[in-house]
Amino acid sequence: MTFLVPLPVVLPLLGAALTLLLVRRPHLQRVVTVTVLVATLAVSAALLAQTAANGPMAVQVGGWIAPLGIVLVADQLSALLLVVSSAVTLCVLVYSIGQGMADGHEETPLSIYHPTYLVLTAGVTNAFLAGDLFNLYVGFEILLVASYVLITLNSNETRIRAGTTYVVVSLLSSLVFLAAIGLVYAATGALNLAHLASRIETLPEGLRLVLQGMLLLAFGIKAAVFPLSAWLPDSYPTAPAPVTAVFAGLLTKIGVYAIIRTETLLFPGGRSADLLLIAALLTMVVGILGAVAQSDIKRLLSFTLVSHIGYMLFGLGLTTSLGLSAAIFYVVHHITIQTTLFLAAGLVERRGGSTSLDRLGGLARLSPLLGVLFFVPALNLAGIPPFSGFLGKLGLVQAGVAEGGMLAWALVAGGLVTSLLTLYAITRVWNLAFWRKPHPEMPGPDATTTDDDDDESTGEERPGTLLPRMMVGSTAALVLFGVALTVLAGPLFEISTSAAENLLERTPYVRAVFPGGAP
């Protein structure tokens, strides 16, 4: 069944080529994109089932035996993340199609949107499946280049301004990564991850530390870990809602994935564990303090995004199987929930005409459905039982207590405070945007008659403020997916635990790449 492994990369790339040819046929473009993403989701699910049954699978691209050729490896971690990311990209795509159709003009989404979106997907899947450092770099570049185009779509003033920061910071992180690759190759003569796993151990301690530091720096910028996170809240909120949603869900998590992969496979033994834990603590606390101070929903959500990256590093920094499995569970939960919240924020922007808390109000009465779509993932993010956010945080806290060191206890405390402040920030949004009386400047039927009860029906007549069925439907699907993570938390934790054990053990990964033993 190894032929499945390259498909999540190949399918979106072929789809991108096809949609580029169909630039003048928007309808066909949509059909192709949706089909490709559904197929990617199906393949990813099959991969997950396969890896859960048989362990990691590797495919030697072009038939060259590793370490000569390029290897794509699917283990439980990458298969799990593939499933979640393709489900999320599919929902976001349906949402953006709905947005384009509701706005009624052909330019939104632009004809270039579909090919770029598929290239982005291919980059994401390639990064998850990459079996060597240079292929990981290529995956990063593919998704970054696509994201540069998406973030500057329509290229108006704010997007150019925010896009410039984003592009320059991402370029810097790519260059650091590239330099790190050069150094790794110079030091070891290998780039294949499974090959490096044994070779890096023979290097002198100092050199190993330099390589680890450079890789952590490069991935830390991409994952928006605290001292390197200032670019994120400034650039994400300006992009169109679906673009922000898919960026928030996926791009930073690929940085986290790369950190997990390199730390467990190349630098085992937790030599940088304390550094990771301190970075995790600062990311959580500083990020959420930023969120508390915001008056715009999208910016607030961007800060919670930064803050919750800290939870994943927390789990990784504990270097125990329990911590790592909770971190993996948290990644899955956070991809889904953060994307859902950004999609809901997009709906709020359509319905209320703004995402600024100073201008919103009364949305719960205007549109109870929108209220539910925002409220459920918001509580989930804050970690209210019984949602998956609670389960993930509970797992992390348990792992931290089991570890028991001073730093681990500090992290447990920091995690709980962050959770509480997230709840505060989210409640503020809820109170201001959904509960108080509608703002007089808000567009909509009730702008003059704030106390009118039947504004639901009159609201439907205004095309500008209408909530299109496809956008609501895809957001609802993601909300349900988030709730499903709660219901299926048992099996999910089983997968993440066995993924974490495989990661810490390392031999299953290496054996999949080199069936005859590492050279």
Add this chain to the structure above:
Amino acid sequence: MTPNLTYIVVIGVLFATGVTLLLERSLTRVLMGVILLGNGANLLILLGGRAGEPPIVGTTSNEEMSDSLPQAMILTAIVITLGMTAFLLALAYRSWQLFGHDEVQDDVEDRRIMELAERDEGPGISETDDSPDETSDEDAVAVEAGGAR
């Protein structure tokens, strides 16, 4: 290849000048910085492989062959840098079209604090604030404030 001092100094100079340019405000200079940094990184990768004769089986013995993998990687990296350069140029041009310059702007938070300072509401900011030279930025701030609020 045995580490060659000239080579290493060249890489160091490329990185140093690249970082200096990257810290500039003008996007064109940032672009130059990215190009220099990219070249530095490429040379660094080349340093990692063994130098020698062309790696063609039959014409060169195994011991004398150069390592071709870094060259293949550099080729990929050059293509990526080329694409990035084109994109940054387009971005700088678009920025020049929209703003009349290609300088990287302050972020939203900075501008908000500056705004508060102008209205004397900022925490701990007094009249020592050097606002006279910001007259040209004020329009941009006003536009942005209109968009963000």
